[in-house]
Amino acid sequence: MKNIKTIMKRELHSYFATPVAYVFIVVFLFMTGIFTFYLGSFYERNQADLDSFFQFHPWLYLFLIPAIAMRLWSEERKSGTIELLMTLPITITEAVIGKFLAAWCFTAIALALTFPIWITVNYLGDPDNTVIVASYIASLLMAGGFLAIGSCISALTKNQVIAFVISVVICFLFILSGFPLVLDIFEGWAPQMLIDAIASFSFLTHFESIRKGVIDIRDIIYFIVLISFWLYANIIVVDARKAS
Amino acid sequence: MTQEDKIPAIEVKALDKRFGAIHAVRNVSFSVNHGEVLGFLGPNGAGKSTTMKMIAGFLEPTSGTAMVNGYDVSEDPIAVKSSIGYLPEGAPSYGEMTVLNFLNFIAEIRGINGAERHQCIDKVVQQIQLETVLTQTIETLSKGYKRRVGLAQTILHDPDVLIMDEPTDGLDPNQKHEVRTMIKEMAQEKAIIISTHILEEVDAVCSRAIIIAAGQILFDGTPAELRAKSDKNDIDDAFRRITLELPVDQGQASQS
Numbered sequence A: 001m002k003n004i005k006t007i008m009k010r011e012l013h014s015y016f017a018t019p020v021a022y023v024f025i026v027v028f029l030f031m032t033g034i035f036t037f038y039l040g041s042f043y044e045r046n047q048a049d050l051d052s053f054f055q056f057h058p059w060l061y062l063f064l065i066p067a068i069a070m071r072l073w074s075e076e077r078k079s080g081t082i083e084l085l086m087t088l089p090i091t092i093t094e095a096v097i098g099k100f101l102a103a104w105c106f107t108a109i110a111l112a113l114t115f116p117i118w119i120t121v122n123y124l125g126d127p128d129n130t131v132i133v134a135s136y137i138a139s140l141l142m143a144g145g146f147l148a149i150g151s152c153i154s155a156l157t158k159n160q161v162i163a164f165v166i167s168v169v170i171c172f173l174f175i176l177s178g179f180p181l182v183l184d185i186f187e188g189w190a191p192q193m194l195i196d197a198i199a200s201f202s203f204l205t206h207f208e209s210i211r212k213g214v215i216d217i218r219d220i221i222y223f224i225v226l227i228s229f230w231l232y233a234n235i236i237v238v239d240a241r242k243a244s
Numbered sequence B: 001m002t003q004e005d006k007i008p009a010i011e012v013k014a015l016d017k018r019f020g021a022i023h024a025v026r027n028v029s030f031s032v033n034h035g036e037v038l039g040f041l042g043p044n045g046a047g048k049s050t051t052m053k054m055i056a057g058f059l060e061p062t063s064g065t066a067m068v069n070g071y072d073v074s075e076d077p078i079a080v081k082s083s084i085g086y087l088p089e090g091a092p093s094y095g096e097m098t099v100l101n102f103l104n105f106i107a108e109i110r111g112i113n114g115a116e117r118h119q120c121i122d123k124v125v126q127q128i129q130l131e132t133v134l135t136q137t138i139e140t141l142s143k144g145y146k147r148r149v150g151l152a153q154t155i156l157h158d159p160d161v162l163i164m165d166e167p168t169d170g171l172d173p174n175q176k177h178e179v180r181t182m183i184k185e186m187a188q189e190k191a192i193i194i195s196t197h198i199l200e201e202v203d204a205v206c207s208r209a210i211i212i213a214a215g216q217i218l219f220d221g222t223p224a225e226l227r228a229k230s231d232k233n234d235i236d237d238a239f240r241r242i243t244l245e246l247p248v249d250q251g252q253a254s255q256s
């Protein structure tokens, strides 16, 4: 436990020691702004909720989260620090979890910095704040899912660009499988069970479901299982490829 | 202490490593006791770093194993890693961290806390003369200073086994001297392996030398015995004799 904390602290610290953190946060806030007010017509809708804010999060994360995750392991491998890390008295599991938590914590900070929009909507109207809290939780869980995928992929290669591209593609598949466009293709001819199965793999399905304000334990479990699965794969990949 | 006296600090048992077709380390065995400084010599690509990586628990051997203070590196890697100070080849460290933050991180992960941590860091900073660069980020340091930060990391927790891959590479003559003196001072109670291409270093600090080429041990003895292998009583000449005696196709890690 203590080692996880130490790794996490170091990692989080180095986000803020480089421009990465600031660039990410600025881009994140800027993009959420554009999406919410411009594409989402926050004002024109004339409704006191943050729907127009949250509905774009999956698409924002699709590009921004792999950008954070890509460096997690590929940089360690490229610079050779992985040899230092892996000869310290810690387990691979501790290192993987510590790094993941640091990245997750970082996205939580970025997400928390969107609070002015929450204040705004409370100032302008009378929104259902439990729905908003649920939406934030949904968004954070989804970010964790994206990050776990990105972290695992970044352990596969020393090249951050490759890690980024592959992560985006895999994350895209995880979004896509719940998209009405894709589900419509199956609608009508495929058995409902198959459609449900495909949809249930999607970030979108679970994100939307939590976002409605009713927190279903199955949606939470989905994200926890998904994150655990990818981190487990991450551990195996690091072990197999650390020295190559 | 009595237990440590009985078992060798480092015991390498029939280590073997293949990278696909490359047979990098072949059936290497040796042991090092406390109080010994072993110089690990050999041409480029001989398998020195690979052997050290296996002892330090970074690479898994294809076969064979290494024991450190009685712990088997494949069975109890954490115990082995706790008792070793390891300097990887090229002394990698986190460039975006300041020297002080980096040493703090190493101390924390090695379980050194509170006042003890301050003492440890102060001591090592003084020993390696890092006072002037403490608040500088590592990536902005000169090559020699980076190496020194790596050395500081290696000895910070006062480990009783040291494995250092080319510790003096890139250091200025004064620092080379400092580091050699430091190694000699530490030698009494520790077991130390250093790899080097500087043969005078063997004379200066090592109590024993192993020459390895193409993954095999070709010589194991004292510096004086090594010197005696040459007609001119010259250590460079002895090194050449031993390593060039190999058939041409085995000059490097040969395919098999």
Ligand SMILES: Nc1ncnc2c1ncn2[C@@H]1O[C@H](COP(=O)(O)OP(=O)(O)OP(=O)(O)O)[C@@H](O)[C@H]1O
Binding pocket: A243, A244, B019, B022, B024, B042, B043, B044, B045, B046, B047, B048, B049, B050, B051, B089, B253
């Ligand atoms: N990850 C790897 N994948 C494939 N081959 C490797 C790998 N690491 C080392 N080798 C090979 O193993 C052999 C031994 O390499 P090693 O780094 O141990 O040599 P060395 O004795 O440390 O050489 P130097 O004096 O140049 O540092 C070389 O032929 C090298 O190409």
Ligand SMILES: [Mg+2]
Binding pocket: B048, B049, B050, B089, B165
């Ligand atoms: Mg080497």
